[in-house]
Amino acid sequence: MSIVDTPERRQLRELTRAFVTREVLPHLDDWERAGEVPRALHATAAKLGLLGIGFPESVGGSGGDLLDSIIVTEELIRSGGSSGLVAALFTHGIALPHMVAAAGARTGGSLSGRLGGAARLGDDDLIDRYVRPTLAGTMIGALAITEPGGGSDVAGIRTTARRDGDHYVVNGSKTYITSGHRADFVTTAVCTDFPGSGELTLLVIGKGLPGFTVGRRLEKLGWHCSDTAELSFVDVRVPVTNRIGAENTGFLAIMQHFAAERLSLATQAYATAQRCVELATRWCRDRETFGRPLASRQLVRHRLAEMHTRAEAARSYVHEVAVRVAAGEPVVTEVAMAKNVAVAACDQVVDQALQLHGGFGYLRDAEVERHYRDARILGIGGGTTEIMNEIIAKGMGL
Numbered sequence: 349m350s351i352v353d354t355p356e357r358r359q360l361r362e363l364t365r366a367f368v369t370r371e372v373l374p375h376l377d378d379w380e381r382a383g384e385v386p387r388a389l390h391a392t393a394a395k396l397g398l399l400g401i402g403f404p405e406s407v408g409g410s411g412g413d414l415l416d417s418i419i420v421t422e423e424l425i426r427s428g429g430s431s432g433l434v435a436a437l438f439t440h441g442i443a444l445p446h447m448v449a450a451a452g453a454r455t456g457g458s459l460s461g462r463l464g465g466a467a468r469l470g471d472d473d474l475i476d477r478y479v480r481p482t483l484a485g486t487m488i489g490a491l492a493i494t495e496p497g498g499g500s501d502v503a504g505i506r507t508t509a510r511r512d513g514d515h516y517v518v519n520g521s522k523t524y525i526t527s528g529h530r531a532d533f534v535t536t537a538v539c540t541d542f543p544g545s546g547e548l549t550l551l552v553i554g555k556g557l558p559g560f561t562v563g564r565r566l567e568k569l570g571w572h573c574s575d576t577a578e579l580s581f582v583d584v585r586v587p588v589t590n591r592i593g594a595e596n597t598g599f600l601a602i603m604q605h606f607a608a609e610r611l612s613l614a615t616q617a618y619a620t621a622q623r624c625v626e627l628a629t630r631w632c633r634d635r636e637t638f639g640r641p642l643a644s645r646q647l648v649r650h651r652l653a654e655m656h657t658r659a660e661a662a663r664s665y666v667h668e669v670a671v672r673v674a675a676g677e678p679v680v681t682e683v684a685m686a687k688n689v690a691v692a693a694c695d696q697v698v699d700q701a702l703q704l705h706g707g708f709g710y711l712r713d714a715e716v717e718r719h720y721r722d723a724r725i726l727g728i729g730g731g732t733t734e735i736m737n738e739i740i741a742k743g744m745g746l
Contacts (some may be wrong), residue, residue, distance in 0.1 A: 352415050352667050360401075360416060361423045367396055368427035376433065379573040380718065383565060384530060385436045387488065394485030395439060402441070407448055408480035414608060414674045418615045418667070419439070424523040425619035426626070428715065431722045432571035434463055434616055439527040440482045443489030443535045446550050446601045447474045450593035473589060478533055478552055490531035492522040492553075492579055493602065500735050502602055506543035507536070507581060509551060516540075516551060516591070517585040518559075529565055530578025531555060536581075537598055548598030552590040559584040570721035607673055607680070609730045610687045614666045617690035617726045620719050621659035624701035627716050628652060631705055648704065655697045662693035681743030691727040698723045 371392055379385045393399040401419035403409025419435055451471040481487040498504050507520025518538055525534070533554045541547035544571040553560060563578035593601060629652055632642035642648045672679045702709040702720045709716050727733045 349665070352419065352671070354487040357416065358421050360412075363396060364398060364420050364423040365427045367393065367398060368424055368429050372424075372433065373428050376573065379436075380432075381572070383572060384575040385428075385433065385573050387530065389437060391485035394483060399438075399440070399485055403444070403479075405662075407451070407475050408483040410483075415670055418611065418670055421612060421615045422442070422619040422622075422663075425616060426623050430571075430573070431616040431620055431726065432574045432718075433573055434612075435526050438573035438612075439491070439531070440489050441612065442491040442526075442605070443531075443533075444479050444482060445605050445608065446535060446592050447479050447552070449601065449604070451475050466709065471582055471593065474552060474592065475481045477658040487532045488527055488530050490525050490527045490534045492525050492528070492536040492556050494522060494524045496521060496523045496578075500732060502537070502548075503546035503599065504544045505537050505548060507538050508543055509538035509540050509549060509586070510583070511540070514588050515585040515591055518551065518553065518586055519582040520581050522579040524566070525577050525579055526574055528579055529562060529575040531681075535592070537602060540595055540736065546599060547596045548602070549595050550592040550601055551586050552592065553581070553584065553586050554590075557584050557586065560578075566593065568725075570718075570724055572718075572721075601682050605624065606731065607683045610671065610683050610736075611666065611670050613726050613730045614662075614683075614687045614690035615670075617687075617694035617723070618659055618662040618666055620723055621655070621662065621694045621697040622688075624716055625655050626700050626718050627661050627719075628655065628701040628704045631708075635706075637690070642704070650738065651700055651704065654694060655700055658693040659697055662690040666690050681740055684731075684739040684743075687730070688727075688733055688736045688740070691733060694723050694726060 371389065388515070390399060397410040400408065400410035401412045401420050402414060405411050420659060424434060425431060451474065478487065478489060482489050493502060493505070495505060495507060498506065503505055507518065507522065509516040509518045516538070520538070522536070533552050536546050536551050536553050538551055539545060539547060540549045555562070559582040561580040563580060566576040566578065568576060632648050632652065635642045666686045669682045673683065698716070698720045701716050705714060705716050708714050711717060
């Protein structure tokens with residue numbers, strides 16, 4: 349029996365599937381048009397224990413590890429959800445781990461360790477003020493790293509934080525921030541030296557502080573139910589107690605948690621591919637042309653077979669790498685390969701799935717149309733395909 353297919357994880361799949369069927373499917377189209385999911389969905393997911401999967405019970409989580417998180421993500425999409433829904437509902441998966449690690453707790457997959465030496469009292473306080481309420485579904489957090497002129501260049505961050513007594517004074521801007529409109533707080537990467545120096549620190553900045561402005565809601569090609577925002581900081585005074593870990597340990601913290609984010613995106617990619625294979629297969633069995641079902645034609649059958657093969661191969665490799673990450677192995681190159689393999693499979697499969705649906709696949713009423721739009725971000729978020737290739741090349745000694 350596969351390590352990702354235990355009796356407990358089968359029950360987790362069933363719980364996730366029931367959640368999607370009851371709480372998501374009747375409303376997802378409305379959320380897509382509204383541009384966000386309701387806050388009440390977070391509370392519902394928290395009550396079921398889904399929101400806290402992968403976070404230790406000591407910080408208010410449900411326990412489990414990286415593999416359990418992958419199961420939830422995979423099943424949420426395969427049950428009819430979407431990667432956009434994953435982004436909206438589980439943004440805390442990238443907003444909270446740095447706080448949990450700095451406080452000395454261990455999150456799923458042994459990805460986190462104590463950052464910056466001994467945990468500070470302030471780090472423990474962040475658990476009570478931000479982590480527990482978020483995992484309980486009463487707060488929403490976001491992660492703010494990307495800047496308008498920076499893209500994937502994390503070390504080149506130019507948002508600054510100048511120490512002034514018991515506060516930092518923050519100035520700068522962020523963009524493409526997932527859940528930025530709904531978030532109650534933002535885990536923010538700032539430069540504590542001159543702009544672009546690479547000396548980064550993570551600060552938790554609460555919404556409502558003077559000088560902290562949430563800009564326009566960004567309209568996107570996909571992920572319509574996931575709100576995305578621009579953020580601006582003008583002389584925002586942030587208490588030193590809102591610092592995560594020691595000063596200038598932010599770059600290390602960000603790098604340590606990229607593996608989990610990239611595996612989540614890889615999971616979203618292969619799960620989207622699997623869902624599109626299921627949708628296309630169902631359509632080709634039911635749809636008749638010239639008096640025969642589409643699936644009766646060899647060309648269509650072979651195309652579906654190829655799509656299924658790509659999706660299943662990607663799933664197997666992502667699972668293999670995730671098991672190694674969960675065991676604590678330093679598999680940076682393999683994580684990059686897993687993301688690229690899954691994204692490539694997803695790109696090919698969703699394109700073919702929409703093609704097989706014909707004109708109907710191009711309509712907003714078609715589920716495959718949403719997956720087609722949502723899939724495009726997966727090769728960009730968490731490090732572009734090109735960045736992944738550079739990591740792979742370095743792993744090859746090039």
